[in-house]
Amino acid sequence: MSGLHVLLTVAGTRYVVPAASVLHMESYSESTPVPGAAPFVVGLVQIRGRVVPVIDLRARFGLPAIEPTLDSRVVVVQVGNRTVGLLADSAREVVNIAPDNFKPPPEVVGGQGAGFVDAVTQLDKKLVLRLDLVSVTSDGRAQGDDHGEQRL
Numbered sequence: 001m002s003g004l005h006v007l008l009t010v011a012g013t014r015y016v017v018p019a020a021s022v023l024h025m026e027s028y029s030e031s032t033p034v035p036g037a038a039p040f041v042v043g044l045v046q047i048r049g050r051v052v053p054v055i056d057l058r059a060r061f062g063l064p065a066i067e068p069t070l071d072s073r074v075v076v077v078q079v080g081n082r083t084v085g086l087l088a089d090s091a092r093e094v095v096n097i098a099p100d101n102f103k104p105p106p107e108v109v110g111g112q113g114a115g116f117v118d119a120v121t122q123l124d125k126k127l128v129l130r131l132d133l134v135s136v137t138s139d140g141r142a143q144g145d146d147h148g149e150q151r152l
Helices: 107-112 133-137
Strands: 004-010 013-018 022-027 041-047 050-056 073-079 082-088 090-096 117-123 126-131
Touching: 004 073, 004 082, 022 041, 041 073, 041 082, 050 073, 073 090, 073 133, 082 133
Parallel strands: 013 126, 050 082
Antiparallel strands: 004 013, 004 090, 022 073, 041 050, 073 082, 117 126
């Protein structure tokens, strides 16, 4: 298993996602809203000829919204057979973290955090949370059923 991860920030907290799941990172300015989509889905964007739903990680985590900045990025990830964009406050760095450096999150984070974080480690004397991409990108209507999750 590779130790390469994409480092992103949301509201000052640092998160990582496995680089093997990341297709690309793009600047973000706006998206096309989709009626009836989950509240955390800000809309659709076209990236490299592909239409991709975008999840606002701030909204997904229950944080206050902000206007996009020059640092805002859409991190396009492949989760199973789904391609989804994750809107982060910033994402520009790839870091190497050995898989055995990750530890399970404290129970209050794992249980109360809706399962969005599956591991924690320290990088440059600061904590980094690893996102569980399946939980973050699921709409919660059909756990484990890719057909239901496709409705994002």
